Amino acid sequence: MEAFVAALTVFVLAIFIGFEVINKVPPLLHTPLMSGSNAISGITIIGAMLSVATPSPYSTALGFIAIVFATINVVGGFLVTHRMLHMFKKKD
């Protein structure tokens, strides 16, 4: 229960930070915001890596696929965001 309350605290505070930070993103950049937030939600990769590193072949297999999915998010997300943000230029 103690661990849960600690985790819940982190969860709730992070949501508040999220609201504060995201509200300042202008509509101009809403698409890069979505692709960029997808990139960081690829953080599930670290959970997937830990699943691969277990003795059970079953969870290793699940972890393997999960790493592939999460890496697509990380690499695809950061790269496409980079590509988009580079296009936003001010007048000369």
Place this chain on the structure above:
Amino acid sequence: MNPSIVNLAYLVASILFILGLKGLAHPKTAVRANIIGAFGMLLAIVATLVDRNVLGSGTQAYILIFAAILVGSAAGAVLALKIQMTAMPQMVALLNGFGGGASVLVAGAALVDVHTAPTAQFLIATAACGIIGAVTFWGSLVAFDKLQEFLLPGKPIHFPGQQPLNLALGLACVAISVWIVTGADTSRITAYWIVVVLASILGILLTIPIGGADMPVAIALLNSYSGLAGAATGFVLDNEVLIVTGSLVGASGIILSQIMCKAMNRSLANVLLGHIGPAAGGPTADVVYGGRIKAASAEEVAMLLDGASRVVIVPGYGMAVSQAQHAVRDLMQLLESKGTEVEFAIHPVAGRMPGHMNVLLAEADIPYDKLKAMDEINSSFQQTDVAIVIGANDVVNPLARTDPTSPIAGMPILDVDKARTVVVIKRSLSPGFAGIPNPLFAADNTLMYFADGKKAVMDLIAAMKEV
């Protein structure tokens, strides 16, 4: 490696993610912010590679991890570099889905690996992960498919009993989750995958009724779900960086869905469950348009633009469909070379995802300071000589202001009708997503320029060069 050091690295990664999102507040800092976020991810991955659980599991685990990263990186890089900017909604839909899918798999694996008596937190979070993750994965694949118009049509699909069926599926997911939490150890894994299957069906059924112009809401909401699934995974693994990141993404998606709903003056429930359509007794197209439509040629529009001192271009999804953004850029440059001031008016729900039009116009090298949000530009239409609407319809329909019975009543619109002259580039008089006629097309100060968006703008440029 000492677990505390790994956790400290995760803390730094969380901070870098927050800074990465914070930098998106301005285009000038955004490129660097994205790199900061990527660096945070690299740090978290490296820290996990030296985690004692991974270190202790031998070379085989490392080979598998690197192989999976290689496959994912290749797929991600190809997607990111090949995707057309017009197809960005599809890309984001896919990324949302993969995020949800990864959470389902990690929670499923954690359920196998748990040896001691699992805590209630672990079991509840695992069930939540299975439900939210599977809904996200399948919902996103359906959204992708509808945007691509691959198997399913882009328009909403409704069938009788849809809502009760969704409710039943949702309740079944919750009931089996209770079984996961309270039931015997042996049946948990089976129960988990049953929940995943049911939630998958639910994800499909929840997304098929959403179509066309409502897609931005669905994409933003699925973005939020993928974040929440990630946070649930964090509760499963007791991992703070997952919780923090999932919450950030969840918050982002919720904010974007709210903005989209507000921009349509509809509640989230109405977008997800209800369907927009012509209200009974509303004026028909014949009544609104009959004899009042003035069609103009490229030459006539060119003459009109020749004397204009301020022009505002209003892009919509139609511009994306006809890939007209580069032609629009050429038109802007030609007008500017004649001393005309040109700006762009972007409605929040123009296109198929939040910010879709901005990305397309930026791709065509249109400076971002010319891209104005609705609130910024609406007051200036009165001082605008010509407003050019290209491929937008419902977001410029004045009925939203005047007719309280209209399905789009109260929706904030771009007040293009206040411009001296409005030129609407459109292939026909067909209605937009709301299915209602648009009195703007029949207004005294409106000229209809019937053509495909890209061709229309190119012909217009040619005609202007001859004036």
